[in-house]
Amino acid sequence: MEINKADKHTTHTEEHHVLSGDKALKLWLKGKNAWNAWMYANPNTDVSFEDVQFCLDNLATQYPQYFQEQIPLNGLELKTEKVICFDGFVFNGQVNFYHAKFKNPVSFNNAVFKGDVDFVKAVFLKDAHFSEVKFEQKAYFSEACFKTNVTFLNTTFSNSAVFDSASFCSNTDTAYHANFEHALFCENSTFSNAHFFGKTSFSHSLFDDRVHFHESCFSESAIFSNTTFKDNAFFTSSVFKKSIQFNSANFCKKIEFENIQFDDALDFKNAKFACRFFFKPKGVPKQGGLDFRNAKFHYGASLQGKFKFVPDLREINEDELIDLSTLIVEPSIIYNFNSDINKENAQRLSKLTELARKYGIRYQQTVRFNAQTLKIKKWIGCNPLKILAILSYSFISNYGQSIFRPFFFFVLSAVIFAQYTLSEAKPDKYAFNTSSAFTFLDKDIEKRLTWYDDMSDALNISIANALPFSSYLMKKSEKSKTALFKAPKSKNHTLFSYIHSSLTIFFAFLIALAYRNRYFRQKKMR
Numbered sequence: 001m002e003i004n005k006a007d008k009h010t011t012h013t014e015e016h017h018v019l020s021g022d023k024a025l026k027l028w029l030k031g032k033n034a035w036n037a038w039m040y041a042n043p044n045t046d047v048s049f050e051d052v053q054f055c056l057d058n059l060a061t062q063y064p065q066y067f068q069e070q071i072p073l074n075g076l077e078l079k080t081e082k083v084i085c086f087d088g089f090v091f092n093g094q095v096n097f098y099h100a101k102f103k104n105p106v107s108f109n110n111a112v113f114k115g116d117v118d119f120v121k122a123v124f125l126k127d128a129h130f131s132e133v134k135f136e137q138k139a140y141f142s143e144a145c146f147k148t149n150v151t152f153l154n155t156t157f158s159n160s161a162v163f164d165s166a167s168f169c170s171n172t173d174t175a176y177h178a179n180f181e182h183a184l185f186c187e188n189s190t191f192s193n194a195h196f197f198g199k200t201s202f203s204h205s206l207f208d209d210r211v212h213f214h215e216s217c218f219s220e221s222a223i224f225s226n227t228t229f230k231d232n233a234f235f236t237s238s239v240f241k242k243s244i245q246f247n248s249a250n251f252c253k254k255i256e257f258e259n260i261q262f263d264d265a266l267d268f269k270n271a272k273f274a275c276r277f278f279f280k281p282k283g284v285p286k287q288g289g290l291d292f293r294n295a296k297f298h299y300g301a302s303l304q305g306k307f308k309f310v311p312d313l314r315e316i317n318e319d320e321l322i323d324l325s326t327l328i329v330e331p332s333i334i335y336n337f338n339s340d341i342n343k344e345n346a347q348r349l350s351k352l353t354e355l356a357r358k359y360g361i362r363y364q365q366t367v368r369f370n371a372q373t374l375k376i377k378k379w380i381g382c383n384p385l386k387i388l389a390i391l392s393y394s395f396i397s398n399y400g401q402s403i404f405r406p407f408f409f410f411v412l413s414a415v416i417f418a419q420y421t422l423s424e425a426k427p428d429k430y431a432f433n434t435s436s437a438f439t440f441l442d443k444d445i446e447k448r449l450t451w452y453d454d455m456s457d458a459l460n461i462s463i464a465n466a467l468p469f470s471s472y473l474m475k476k477s478e479k480s481k482t483a484l485f486k487a488p489k490s491k492n493h494t495l496f497s498y499i500h501s502s503l504t505i506f507f508a509f510l511i512a513l514a515y516r517n518r519y520f521r522q523k524k525m526r
Contacts, residue, residue, distance in 0.1 A: 020048035025059070029066035032088045039092050046093040046115065054084050055103040086111050094137075097122050108133050119144050130155055141166050149198075151179040161189040168196045180205055191216050202227050210253075213238050221264075224249050235260055237282070246271050257281075265289040276320075277301035284308065292316055303327045310348040313355065321359050324352060329372065342376050349373040371399060397510040400517055406510035413507065414466055417500040418458035424493045425484040426454065457484045465497050466504035 019027065024047055027035055039045060060067040084106040093115040100119075105126040116138045123145045131153040139157055142164045150168060168178040177198050183205045192214040200222040210232040221242040232254040240262040247269040254275055259282040269291050276299040279290075290303075290311035300320035303311060306328040313322070329352070331345045353369040378390050393399060397406050422430040430451075457480035464470070464477030481489075 017042055017045040018048055019045055020050070024049060025052070026063065026066075028086070028089075029059070029063055036088070036090045039090050043092050046095070047091055048096040049100050050096045050098045052097075052100045053103065054100065054106065056082055056084065083107055091115065091117070094118070099123075102126065102128065105129075113137070113139070116140070121145075123147070124150065127151075135159065135161070138162070143167075145169060146178065149177050149179070151177075152183050153179055154182045155180070156184045156186070157189065158186045160187045161185055163189075163191045163194050165193045166191070166195075168194070168198060168200065177201065185209065185211065190214075196220065196222065207231065207233065210234075215239075218242065218244065221245075228252070229255065232256075240264065240266065243267065243288075251275055251277070261285075262288055265291065268292045268295050271295045273297045273299070273301065275299055280304040281307075297322065306330070308332065310345045310352070312344075312348050312351075314347060314351045318355075322355050323359075324356055325365060327352075327365075329369075331372070331376070346373055346376045349376065371401070375399060396507075397514060400510065400513045403511055403514040403518070406507045406514065410466070410504055410507040410511070413500060413503050414459070414462045417465065417496065418455060418462040420496060421458040421461050421484070421493065422454055424490060425458070425486075430454070454484065456480075462500070465501050466508075468501060 019042075027038055082104050084102055084104050086106070086108045088110045089108070090112045091114060095113055095115065095117040097117070097119045099121045101123045103125050105128070106124060107129040109129050109131045110133065111130075112134045114136050117135060117140065119139075119141045121143045122141070125147050127149045128146055129151045131151050133152070133155045135156065136158045138160045140162045142162050143166060144163070145167045147169050178196055178200045180200075180202045181204055183202070185205070185207045187209045188211075189207060189209065190212040192212050194213070194216045196216070196218045197220065199220045200218060203223045203225045204227065205224075206228045208230050211229065211234070213233075213235045215237045216235075217239040219241050222240070222244045224244070224246045226248045227246070228250040230252045233251060233256070235255075235257050237259045238257075238261075240260065241264065243264040243266075244262070245267045247267050249268070249271045251272065252274045255273065255277055257279045259280065261282050262285055265288050271292070273296065277297060279302065284306045285308065289309050290307075292311065292313050293315050295316050297316060297318040297320070300318065300322060302323040304323075304326045308330055310329050310331050311327075316322075329349070331349075349369055349372050353366060353373055356366040356369055375394075378386075395405075396409060419430075460473070460476045460480040461484070464473040467473055
């Protein structure tokens with residue numbers, strides 16, 4: 001939009017007028033009726049308030065005749081109300097508020113802008129009201145700065161609305177609101193790189209054309225409840241630092257939440273997606289949540305990324321594939337058998353498992369979701385002994401999934417029992433401690449060779465004790481016992497041999513269980 005910026009007074013061409021400078025300010029100070037009557041008489045008029053400092057104290061000094069108590073401005077006595085009032089003003093042509101500064105509260109309620117309007121780099125130091133305003137052409141608010149509340153309630157943007165890089169600020173200690181409730185955006189709207197420092201609401205708004213929130217930042221909570229997006233909506237690379245509500249929102253075309261960052265809950269309850277929904281966060285969200293309960297996906301959805309919580313897809317209605325093939329969830333377990341969080345996560349994981357099976361998603365993904373479900377369910381209603389058993393099972397075998405862990409403990413127990421057997425057979429030479437275990441590193445060669453022979457016999461005894469069903473090992477064990485023990489074995493050794501045998505059989509069972517689970521996984525993958 002170009003308005004004659006050099007002319008500071010009313011200029012005339014054959015059919016075009018630009019109202020600016022003192023004449024524009026004086027006409028405005030006369031109030032709504034005088035302004036609208038003049039506009040009616042001069043239909044082809046643009047207005048320029050470029051770089052104007054709207055400070056009522058300064059204007060009262062400059063134009064004292066308009067600030068007498070008996071002369072109200074637009075029904076409000078500025079001397080007492082201190083409001084910059086454009087309520088109900090009609091602007092016929094292009095309007096230029098470029099780089100204007102409003103030092104008092106300003107109100108444009110019910111104003112009509114018939115041409116393009118330029119609020120680029122305008123600064124609103126106090127509350128700004130644009131309720132029920134009609135922007136019939138393009139509205140530019142790029143790089144505008146709203147220091148406190150701003151309201152666009154029931155506002156109509158009949159053409160493009162541009163809020164790129166706008167700042168909806170807050171004071172140092174208090175968060176304020178940006179209110180776009182029930183607003184109508186008829187053409188392309190952009191809020192790219194906009195920063196919403198205070199609470200924001202687009203509730204019940206209607207976007208008839210595409211809307212961009214690319215790289216926008218919401219520092220406080222934002223509400224998009226019951227908002228309708230009839231065309232493409234892009235929230236790519238946006239940042240949500242507080243909770244965002246899209247509950248009961250309607251998405252009619254392409255919707256993207258790619259590379260977004262969020263630190264709190266995203267609520268999509270009862271939302272309707274008449275398009276394929278694509279969601280991929282940037283990094284690993286460690287807190288917050290994704291709630292899609294009762295949402296309707298007519299063309300499926302794709303959830304990607306890694307989460308430290310479980311997305312809630314319970315009671316959704318889906319007509320096509322819900323793609324969870326690259327979704328990774330790692331919820332933390334609350335070690336409290338009465339935890340409601342564990343119960344919620346178990347139900348959510350059960351739903352993910354159900355969807356993975358329903359749509360034939362990679363078998364490993366189904367197994368992973370199911371294992372996580374069982375893992376959390378084991379903590380629901382547990383007593384202390386059961387909790388201890390679960391922790392042991394998890395540590396030793398990763399819930400029956402690991403082969404290496406139980407094999408490691410099998411070997412370790414065999415070595416420990418062999419060392420204990422040596423200390424029992426020849427206590428004068430081998431003590432049951434760490435220094436004795438490292439005899440094989442001794443500088444004395446003869447001592448090392450003797451230890452190798454004795455340890456070989458002790459290992460024969462230990463392995464035979466671990467695998468008592470092998471007759472060959474049992475025969476070797478008897479020979480080794482005769483070579484090692486010059487005196488009868490102690491009762492302690494017999495007791496520990498029973499304990500060792502039980503543990504190694506248990507470890508062998510876990511190894512077999514892990515092989516069995518791996519076999520069935522590979523079989524189903526074929």
